[in-house]
Amino acid sequence: MERDQSMTKRRRWNSRKILKALLLLIVVWGLLAWLAARALIVNAPLPSADVIVVLSGSSAYLERTQKAAELYREGRAPLVWLTNDHTRGGWSSALQRNPLFVERATEELIKGGVPADRIRIVPGVASNTRYEALLIKEYAVSERLRSVLIVTSSYHSRRALRTLRQLFAGTEIAIGLEPALGTGTPSLVLWWLQPEGWRTVGVECVKLIYYWLKYG
Numbered sequence: 001m002e003r004d005q006s007m008t009k010r011r012r013w014n015s016r017k018i019l020k021a022l023l024l025l026i027v028v029w030g031l032l033a034w035l036a037a038r039a040l041i042v043n044a045p046l047p048s049a050d051v052i053v054v055l056s057g058s059s060a061y062l063e064r065t066q067k068a069a070e071l072y073r074e075g076r077a078p079l080v081w082l083t084n085d086h087t088r089g090g091w092s093s094a095l096q097r098n099p100l101f102v103e104r105a106t107e108e109l110i111k112g113g114v115p116a117d118r119i120r121i122v123p124g125v126a127s128n129t130r131y132e133a134l135l136i137k138e139y140a141v142s143e144r145l146r147s148v149l150i151v152t153s154s155y156h157s158r159r160a161l162r163t164l165r166q167l168f169a170g171t172e173i174a175i176g177l178e179p180a181l182g183t184g185t186p187s188l189v190l191w192w193l194q195p196e197g198w199r200t201v202g203v204e205c206v207k208l209i210y211y212w213l214k215y216g
Helices: 002-039 059-071 101-111 129-144 155-167 195-215
Strands: 053-056 079-081 120-121 147-153 174-180
Touching: 002 129, 002 174, 002 195, 053 059, 059 147, 059 174, 079 101, 101 120, 129 155, 129 195, 147 155, 155 174, 155 195
Parallel strands: 053 079, 053 147, 079 120, 147 174
Antiparallel strands: none
C-alpha cells in the first residue's frame, strides 16, 4: 500500500515537472519567435523623395500598393515606380485573362489616388530581391535621382534595405524605406502557429541568413 502511494506521488511529481518544462519551453520559444520576427522589420525614414518604389512580391502587391498610395497622397514623392517580377495572378473576368501582378498593382495605385501618368514600370524582370535592387539602381541613376523611398512588406524590409544600401553605395542617392502591414500579415507573437507565418517569417529568416552569407 505504501509502495503504491509512493509510486503515485512520484508519477504526479514527474508529471508536474514535465508540465513545467513544457511551459518553460513554450515561453522561451515564443520569445525567440517574437525576437526573430521583430528583427526582420526595419524602417528608414525619408520625409520626401524623388520617387516611391514599390517592390514586387506577387500576392503581397495589395498591402504594398496601398501603402505607396498613402505615401503619395501625403505628398512624399511625385512619382511611383513599380518593379515587375513577371508573375501572373488569378483570372480576371474583366480582362478575360490572368493579368501580371504588376498590372494589378497599377490598378490598385490608381484606385488609391495615384494618377496613371505618375506611375512607371522599372525596366527589366525582378527575379529576386538583389536583382530587383540592381534594376532600381540602374534606372534611378539613369534618371539622375537624388532620393528613393522604398515600399515593401514588413517582414521583407530588413533584407531589402540591406541589399539596396549595398548596391546604392557610392551613388549619393538617399534610400528610405517604409514597411507595409496588411490585414493578412502574420502576428509578431503568434506567427509560428499558422502555415502562412512559416511561409513569410520562417522563410524570410532563412533568406536573410543566406544573403548575409553570400553577399556579406
